[in-house]
Amino acid sequence: GAVVSQHPSWVICKSGTSVKIECRSLDFQATTMFWYRQFPKQSLMLMATSNEGSKATYEQGVEKDKFLINHASLTLSTLTVTSAHPEDSSFYICSAKSAGAKEFFGPGTRLTVL
Amino acid sequence: GENVEQHPSTLSVQEGDSAVIKCTYSDSASNYFPWYKQELGKGPQLIIDIRSNVGEKKDQRIAVTLNKTAKHFSLHITETQPEDSAVYFCAAPSGGGGNKLTFGTGTQLKVEL
Numbered sequence: 001g002a003v004v005s006q007h008p009s010w011v012i013c014k015s016g017t018s019v020k021i022e023c024r025s026l027d028f029q030a031t032t033m034f035w036y037r038q039f040p041k042q043s044l045m046l047m048a049t050s051n052e053g054s055k056a057t058y059e060q061g062v063e064k065d066k067f068l069i070n071h072a073s074l075t076l077s078t079l080t081v082t083s084a085h086p087e088d089s090s091f092y093i094c095s096a097k098s099a100g101a102k103e104f105f106g107p108g109t110r111l112t113v114l
Numbered sequence: 115g116e117n118v119e120q121h122p123s124t125l126s127v128q129e130g131d132s133a134v135i136k137c138t139y140s141d142s143a144s145n146y147f148p149w150y151k152q153e154l155g156k157g158p159q160l161i162i163d164i165r166s167n168v169g170e171k172k173d174q175r176i177a178v179t180l181n182k183t184a185k186h187f188s189l190h191i192t193e194t195q196p197e198d199s200a201v202y203f204c205a206a207p208s209g210g211g212g213n214k215l216t217f218g219t220g221t222q223l224k225v226e227l
Contacts, residue, residue: 006157032213043203044158044217093157102148103215105157 003027004096006106013084014114021079021109023094029074030096034103035067038091050077084113116141116209120218127194128226135221137204138186144206147187148215149178152201161202162189194225 003026013019023033032051036044048069050056056069066088068080077096081088093108117140127133139147145166150158164171164178164187171178177190191198201220208214 004157034214041222043219046214049214095157097213102160102163103213104160105150108155108157110155 002102002104004030004094004104004106006094006109008109009107010110010112012112012114015085016083018080018082019084019111021081021092021094021111023077023079023096023106025075025096025104028096028098028101030077031074031099032097033071033077034095035069035077035079036093036095038093038108044093047079081111084111086113089113116144116206116216118204118206118216118218120204120221122221123219124222124224126224126226129194129196131194133189133191133194133198133223133225135189135202135204135223136186137188137206137218138184139206139216140185141206141209142182142185143209146207147178147180148205149189150203150205150217152203152220154200158203191223194223196225196227199223199225 005024007022035047046059047062048056048058050069050071052071052074058064071077089112091108095103095105097103120137148163151161152158162176162178164180175192180187201222203220204218205215208216
């Protein structure tokens with residue numbers, strides 16, 4: 001149980017385009033989903049917290065107009081990187097949890113912006 | 115907010131030996147401490163966790179100990195195997211009543227044959 005999927009697993013895009021990443025909880029309803037960014041050999045950096053049906057809460061320094069998050073259902077959250085630039089290239093990981101439960105991570109999405 | 119420190123940053127052991135990774139936290143109200151294992155190119159996997167009402171929890175070759183007074187918790191892996199090689203992260207609640215976790219900086223464990 002507690003499986004979280006992400007799609008795509010990797011994506012390459014041109015500078016200036018937008019990219020959408022999906023995060024799904026496959027066998028449980030996630031009241032909260034989180035989006036992280038991870039640079040090579042570094043820890044997980046929380047970008048935003050997403051609660052179903054409400055606006056995401058962004059961490060300090062994360063541009064909400066740059067990283068659009070939608071949590072439309074209890075099993076799906078999306079992260080859209082708008083007008084991507086090479087510095088947005090990173091490993092993006094989502095996680096999901098239900099109320100009071102443990103946090104489970106997706107497999108990650110490798111974004112490369114050319 | 116919570117501050118989590120993790121040591122060592124790298125750890126190399128011989129197959130069959132034990133490995134210990136330590137974390138300290140700052141918020142005495144923290145009550146939940148998970149450990150995640152991350153293999154290269156993959157998302158973190160929850161391997162064990164402990165709540166503050168117990169001092170130790172074990173699952174086969176993996177154990178976690180918690181010292182609330184000293185505000186530190188440790189991951190113990192016994193009889194290490196090459197497939198244990200990965201980056202391990204500890205975490206603690208970020209505080210403020212929210213759901214967020216604060217992660218340690220990670221430990222690269224290498225199990226050598």
